[in-house]
Amino acid sequence: MLTETISLSIKRSPSEPTATDAWRQYSVPVIAASMSVLDALMWAQRNADPSLAFRSACRVGMCGTCGVAVNGREGLACRTLVSRVIGDGEIRVEPVRHVPVVRDLVTDMSSFHAKAQAVAPNTEYAGAGTPGVFTDSRQAIQAQRECIYCGLCYSACSIVGLDPGFAGPAALNRAFVAASDDRNELADDVLGHVANEHGLWRCHDLYECTAVCPKGISPTLAIQRLKRRVTTHKLKRAFRIGR
Ligand code: SF4
Numbered sequence: 001m002l003t004e005t006i007s008l009s010i011k012r013s014p015s016e017p018t019a020t021d022a023w024r025q026y027s028v029p030v031i032a033a034s035m036s037v038l039d040a041l042m043w044a045q046r047n048a049d050p051s052l053a054f055r056s057a058c059r060v061g062m063c064g065t066c067g068v069a070v071n072g073r074e075g076l077a078c079r080t081l082v083s084r085v086i087g088d089g090e091i092r093v094e095p096v097r098h099v100p101v102v103r104d105l106v107t108d109m110s111s112f113h114a115k116a117q118a119v120a121p122n123t124e125y126a127g128a129g130t131p132g133v134f135t136d137s138r139q140a141i142q143a144q145r146e147c148i149y150c151g152l153c154y155s156a157c158s159i160v161g162l163d164p165g166f167a168g169p170a171a172l173n174r175a176f177v178a179a180s181d182d183r184n185e186l187a188d189d190v191l192g193h194v195a196n197e198h199g200l201w202r203c204h205d206l207y208e209c210t211a212v213c214p215k216g217i218s219p220t221l222a223i224q225r226l227k228r229r230v231t232t233h234k235l236k237r238a239f240r241i242g243r
């Protein structure tokens, strides 16, 4: 049952360099049963505090820019219904973790994107743009290709918190896609980029990333499959089986 007004608490950046983050509370009217957390943020910005900073664009779960932590759990603000998270009448919204905060809920995702780029810097797609695009191997990784690089998995991952050098779930999922597309003639190079202590072997299969992905992707499974592939590759080379 919706309450008429919710208490929206937002973790705000300090107003002065020497101050610390502070939670600010806003009373926000519930204007529709379909009201999202993004709608609530917009209401607060327009009606209570124009200085409130957050990021959004598409408002339909496609662009990946509105990621936040709602009541401690990562989610897209535009796809998180107030009615689902209202609990005892309060919603707490804070920025995603493991990336620098620019202001309020706006984060600098450049390190996240740089890691995703680094795992598969080069791809050479033989047959791109031809009927070969619809290969069986590509269909098999279709779900993993749906990543919108929202960074929610990166924020939820405990290992990123422990090892800032860890590539993270989205980057390793991207590596899996690049290495599994049989049109990519540089697929084996990808394995070289991720089979190291800050890559595949750092993942402990906690499924924290899988639990929060708004696109239903399981980076954990992608990482497990890449580990298997790397191990098979090494065994084949050790025993000189195949190439
Ligand atoms: S794997 Fe899912 S949670 Fe991670 S960046 Fe891609 S869409 Fe977002």
Ligand code: FES
Pocket: 055, 056, 057, 058, 059, 060, 061, 062, 063, 064, 065, 066, 067, 076, 077, 078, 079
């Ligand atoms: S505004 Fe684009 S995913 Fe939320």
